[in-house]
Amino acid sequence: MMPYRPEPFTDFNNESEENRFKQALVQVRTQLGRDYPLFIGNKTVETKRRILSVNPSNFNQVIGSVSHADAVLAEQAIQTAYSAFATWSGVSLESRADCLFRAAAELRRRKHEFSAWLMVEAGKVRTEADGETAEAIDFMEYYGRQMLQLAQRGERELIGMSGERNRLDYLGLGVGIIIAPWNFPLAILAGMTTAALVAGNTVVVKPSSLTPVIAIKFVELLRHAGIPTEAVQLLPGSGKEIGQYLTAHPLTRFISFTGSKDVGLHLHELSSRQVSGQRWLKRFVGELGGKDAIIVDRDADLEQAAQGIVASAFGYSGQKCSACSRAIVHRDVYDAVLKRCSELADELKVGDVQDFYCGTGPVINQSAYESILGYIHIAKTEGRITAGGSAAGGDGWFIRPTVVADADPGSRIMQEEIFGPLLAFTKADDFEDALRIANFSDYGLTGSVYTHNRKNIERARDTFAVGNLYINRKCTGAIVGVHPFGGFNLSGTDSKAGGPDYLQLFTQPKLTSERL
Ligand SMILES: NC(=O)c1ccc[n+]([C@@H]2O[C@H](COP(=O)([O-])OP(=O)(O)OC[C@H]3O[C@@H](n4cnc5c(N)ncnc54)[C@H](O)[C@@H]3O)[C@@H](O)[C@H]2O)c1
Numbered sequence: 001m002m003p004y005r006p007e008p009f010t011d012f013n014n015e016s017e018e019n020r021f022k023q024a025l026v027q028v029r030t031q032l033g034r035d036y037p038l039f040i041g042n043k044t045v046e047t048k049r050r051i052l053s054v055n056p057s058n059f060n061q062v063i064g065s066v067s068h069a070d071a072v073l074a075e076q077a078i079q080t081a082y083s084a085f086a087t088w089s090g091v092s093l094e095s096r097a098d099c100l101f102r103a104a105a106e107l108r109r110r111k112h113e114f115s116a117w118l119m120v121e122a123g124k125v126r127t128e129a130d131g132e133t134a135e136a137i138d139f140m141e142y143y144g145r146q147m148l149q150l151a152q153r154g155e156r157e158l159i160g161m162s163g164e165r166n167r168l169d170y171l172g173l174g175v176g177i178i179i180a181p182w183n184f185p186l187a188i189l190a191g192m193t194t195a196a197l198v199a200g201n202t203v204v205v206k207p208s209s210l211t212p213v214i215a216i217k218f219v220e221l222l223r224h225a226g227i228p229t230e231a232v233q234l235l236p237g238s239g240k241e242i243g244q245y246l247t248a249h250p251l252t253r254f255i256s257f258t259g260s261k262d263v264g265l266h267l268h269e270l271s272s273r274q275v276s277g278q279r280w281l282k283r284f285v286g287e288l289g290g291k292d293a294i295i296v297d298r299d300a301d302l303e304q305a306a307q308g309i310v311a312s313a314f315g316y317s318g319q320k321c322s323a324c325s326r327a328i329v330h331r332d333v334y335d336a337v338l339k340r341c342s343e344l345a346d347e348l349k350v351g352d353v354q355d356f357y358c359g360t361g362p363v364i365n366q367s368a369y370e371s372i373l374g375y376i377h378i379a380k381t382e383g384r385i386t387a388g389g390s391a392a393g394g395d396g397w398f399i400r401p402t403v404v405a406d407a408d409p410g411s412r413i414m415q416e417e418i419f420g421p422l423l424a425f426t427k428a429d430d431f432e433d434a435l436r437i438a439n440f441s442d443y444g445l446t447g448s449v450y451t452h453n454r455k456n457i458e459r460a461r462d463t464f465a466v467g468n469l470y471i472n473r474k475c476t477g478a479i480v481g482v483h484p485f486g487g488f489n490l491s492g493t494d495s496k497a498g499g500p501d502y503l504q505l506f507t508q509p510k511l512t513s514e515r516l
């Protein structure tokens, strides 16, 4: 087998690639507004209650109408997954890994189609959508290989003892509940789901109600790739209603959650309570929010730093857990970096992502739009707006990339996760002061440092409290297998998705010692 290599991004300067992408987008447009069922075992279920998925670039356009699960269907799904565990966990891990490789190959063939769905349902510009589709392929190629390696490791790493044969097998746990966010509705959902499956677990997947169509497309693809229908159930529905029901269920063995801090903390607590009929400690793997900072030192390459800050702050309109929302700049270069970032933010064209020249798209829905505009209002009292500062008009949830100068490190815009295109600047007296401000946060997901000072790089490596630290580059865009991803503190359990230790979270190692 070829060693794992990350999927290359599409070169849209290549005319035939560009044309293939356009055809896929036209094709996807012809499918908008359809009805979709949910999946429980080999049944597809249509419900009266519907989730309407709407295009954030055009709130008059329905992407799909999706069946809405309730507690009765959630019970059926978990019972189905529980019954299927014995069979699926007994399938050889080579065959399970093969299912992931087949799914990756199919996704590679259909990558433009999936990216087009991401554009219309999640509001991603083409390059962001293409990057996400590549990441979903990567997760499957990587976890498939990781599972094969984990199996070998069980025997290789034990100390030999004469007269005995010892082996360690990494076994699946049981039924996993996969609760996914809307902002990487393909890659994160694919990564969490396939990691659990390849490790021998069966799953109930609850996608975000804002992006259910892409989840349906992905689960269909998994099933075509050979994952048995009973091993993966898909239950779109309310988080409060069915997400909680599934988390609290006695047959649930683990919860793999990616989403906000508040919901994550709640599910963490719920999963730690034993309920009647429960015979194990539930595992909770939770990747939560961020309030990520970029530090610019006095001797940094200022143009490189400004480009990195703006890309990290406004890529996907700041709707990444890794997005830079705090720029902490040495006082000697503060004015220059602030000015350049404000210019770059103003240059970004905001609009419908189906216009390939648009720099950034909408925010996800009305509630996010109102919340972010509320923060912009607060920003006007907590700092000084130097770019953006308002909605951008149109029939989508468009907000202008907004830069706020002179924010206090303890202010709301410097402490709370806004999850939108709002970047706050604060001045640091020196590098130590910058690190102190950066660490003054409940979160600890990503961070960057722009500096040419070796001592300061080492100091940041020792003391910047983040799971993913980047030097002289942006703080978004982790690549599977290259930059294992996960945060410290209230950013989560630091599970390091796309890293060599991730699959162990979904297995239990069993030692067998045989006297010869
Ligand atoms: N650390 C990471 O790797 C990472 C990656 C992506 C997103 N995020 C974070 O996710 C958040 C954005 O995503 P979101 O808005 O979908 O988050 P969210 O917490 O609102 O929702 C996440 C999922 O949980 C479900 N849910 C909501 N309330 C629930 C409840 N009471 N019980 C059970 N399930 C419930 C939702 O339906 C959704 O499927 C941001 O905070 C972002 O930083 C983190």
Ligand SMILES: N[C@@H](CCC=O)C(=O)O
Binding pocket: 183, 184, 319, 320, 321, 322, 475, 476, 477, 478, 479, 485
């Ligand atoms: N892994 C992604 C962020 C995922 C969260 O939203 C990145 O590295 O930018």
